[in-house]
Amino acid sequence: MNYVSKVLAVIDKDVRSEYRSKYALNSALLFCVTSLVVVSFSLGGSVTDPRLQAALLWIILFFSSMMSLPRAFVKEQDCGTMNTLRLTCEPSQVFIGKMIINLLLLSVVTAIVSPLFFILFNISPPHPGFFIITAASAAVGLSAVCTLLSAIVAQARARGTLFPVLAFPVLMPVFMVAVEATGKSLLPQSPWANSQLLVFLACYAVVGIVGGSLLFEFVFNE
Numbered sequence: 001m002n003y004v005s006k007v008l009a010v011i012d013k014d015v016r017s018e019y020r021s022k023y024a025l026n027s028a029l030l031f032c033v034t035s036l037v038v039v040s041f042s043l044g045g046s047v048t049d050p051r052l053q054a055a056l057l058w059i060i061l062f063f064s065s066m067m068s069l070p071r072a073f074v075k076e077q078d079c080g081t082m083n084t085l086r087l088t089c090e091p092s093q094v095f096i097g098k099m100i101i102n103l104l105l106l107s108v109v110t111a112i113v114s115p116l117f118f119i120l121f122n123i124s125p126p127h128p129g130f131f132i133i134t135a136a137s138a139a140v141g142l143s144a145v146c147t148l149l150s151a152i153v154a155q156a157r158a159r160g161t162l163f164p165v166l167a168f169p170v171l172m173p174v175f176m177v178a179v180e181a182t183g184k185s186l187l188p189q190s191p192w193a194n195s196q197l198l199v200f201l202a203c204y205a206v207v208g209i210v211g212g213s214l215l216f217e218f219v220f221n222e
Helices: 003-021 023-043 050-068 071-079 082-088 091-120 128-153 159-185 191-220
Strands: none
Touching (some): 023 050, 023 091, 050 091, 050 159, 071 082, 071 091, 071 128, 091 128, 128 159, 128 191, 159 191
């Protein structure tokens, strides 16, 4: 099998596994919807600051990713299939495949949660294109970094607590910039003058993919 075929095989295996259990997707969506409803009923229409609205949205997305994305390698460790991956695939193939799965999962959650958030808070985004680019760029960076961190914590005992501890300082830059960029997209003024925010998110995503792929080899072969 060539490089792309093995990456697709990793993706296909995880898609089939998630289709059967739906654990990661259901847990992320349940957390997001519950959080949205609670926050909406608690605050009502009192949140009118776009930056605060953006912060609430990304806090919900951030913690939903903390619940679902760590399972990329935890389930391999629990099922005893980690050695099979080591024997059949190169580390970079496994990393790219797992990252794409995490990206798909996070994209589905974002695509469902964001419109629901705007409806519950009665928000009509004046610049949806800027918001979509922001969300997509941030999702790529989050997926790449979380894939690497998932492999690191997969063999640890305290997986549930270790992953957020490792992820928080690494993901804080992309989280803060995503909040700022999302807040700009909710203002009436054109946000495109702040395109440096999108450049940062794109650079973070590239660094996350390239750096994660290089570091993953050492983590995966341990």
